[in-house]
Amino acid sequence: MYQTLSIERQERVATIWMDRPDVFNAFDEQLIADLGAACAELDADASVRVVVLAGRGKHFSAGADLNWMKRASAFTEEENRADARKFARMLRALSGMSKPTVARVQGAALGGGTGLAAACDMAVASSDATFATSEVKFGIIPAVISPYVLRAIGPRHALRYFQSGERFSAQRALAMGLVTEVCERDQLDTTIAQLIEPLIVGAPLAQKAAKDLIAAVDGHPINDDISEETAQRIARQRATSEAKDGIAAFLEKRTPAWLL
Template identity: 75%
Template sequence: MYQTLEIERAGKVATIWMNRPAVFNAFDEQLIDELTMACHELDADPGVRIVVLGGRGKHFSAGADLNWMKRAAQFSHDQNVEDARRFAGMLRTLSGMSKPTIARVQGAALGGGTGLTAACDMAVASTDAVFSTSEVKFGIIPSAISPYVLRAIGPRHALRYFQSGERISAERALAIGLVGEVVDGAELDACVGQMVEALLQGGPLAQKAAKELIAAVNGRKIDDSVSEETAQRIARQRATEEAKDGIAAFLDKRPPGWLA
């Protein structure tokens, strides 16, 4: 079904592998479309609890494919807008998945690769990983990826890196919040596995609700409306069968139903 991706399933975990190692998993129109389709497919699959995004070969993703960039340079305004919408839509689909998402990053994660990292809920990087928002070096801007990178690193760091295009080491990415863990390459899968095991302990509907909660309250002034909204959200969640089972399981000293 997919020409640029491999979908690997292991129990309740699905890994999307970008599979263009010869070009360092660079984006083109097909990869963008297939990533969008894969995210929709896995989000709708009740057997999948967690989605991991990785890249085959030595690099996570080197950003835009050069041939794609050459084609885009000849686009009309309308073609440019439509092309950009597809890329922005793919990132929004990934970011908006109802299930936990983890970026598994090694080697280069440049431009759009940095965007993919930031669009996932969490990210683990190997010590050799390197990131950048290097678009200004080509006379363009990191527009489509900006909401996700800003969410991860904040405006102060974005003001520097969006304008300088500097390379960001794995340790620096950890310090500014772009990734959550940095480990030796040989330990990358084990670290992802530890995060997966922790995530599997939570209720799937509660995790979906937690993502929606963050989106709803982030950046808002803490006032009566926010307090009321948070009260309404926890009240609705407590009334779910998942919550009733989770609380009963804790009191009865048994595993909750989602661990069965």
Template identity: 65%
Template structure:
């Protein structure tokens, strides 16, 4: 049972709903702890294939709760460091889930909310969505979210938005590489469902390996070590039961065992 989240299951699909609509799903200590726990719980559940992150109400997430920030302003450096580590741990737990993750962004995703959207593998946004790294307006920096936002939009674009805190429209987010898809609000769930259906065609262990491959290869020069690592990864996977089943299913012109029956 969660105080700030609602987790809904539809077979192998788990949707984590941030459920603080009255404060635009802003982070506080409880949401940070619960989202961390939910990510770890779902990652350990072999029956879960895809995780969707969504927000109840008008906004996806407005980032840090202002009351939480006010308490932090009066706290010691040590207390602030402990809080910052918990926030960073939550984002990492989401980003390093071995299952595919989709951010369903229907409205504002500001500060830490933009960090959540960036930490997910795939971001689907409504035309009503907007994004911002708004931290400098409060005299702070988008520190914990920076690895994921930089991965999504690159250092050059971050150099602008980390300093200006400008609002980024859904269309601009797609152009920047943050949002993969932008659709009308009434089409948001259908688009998410279509991507989920595509993900369900892939082998779960190969998808986890693909995520790990990206982390290993991204921003690395093509060195002997990288070439050897990529060769070793595919060689090891080819011998797995999942790979053998995938090849057999293709040759037999049938669905692989991991694809759900419709």
């Protein structure tokens, strides 16, 4: 079904493997299309509780494929808009998934590779991983990935790295909030499994509601409007069959329905 990636399923976890190791999983039109389609497929699959985004080979993703960039440089402005919109839609599909997403990062995560890691809810990086928003070195800007990178590292750090294009380490990424965990490369899968274990236990509709809550509340002042928004959201959630079952399961010391 997919030309540039494969999907590996293990119990309730699905891993999207970008599979262009010969070009360090750099993305082009096809990989963008495949990633968007894979996100849609897995988001619609109720048997999948967590999605991991990974890259085959030594590197997570070196960003944009140079041949794709060369083609884009010859595009008209309107053609460039259409091309960029496809990339933007794919990142929104990844970021907007209704279930937890984890980036598995090793080696280089450059340009759009940093954007992919930022678009996931969480990211685990090997200690030798490196990141960069390197677009300025090519005379362009990290426009499409900016909402996700800004959400992760904030505007102050973005002002430095968007303008310098310099690489930064996994430890620096951890300190800025881009990365959730750092470990040795041979411990990536173990560390991700430990991160996933409590995610599997959470109620799926509540997890989606939690993601929506963060998007609705973040950046807003604490005032009457935001207080009413939060009250409305918890009231709606309490009324769901999932919440009723979850509370009853806790009181009755039984397993909730979503774990059966």
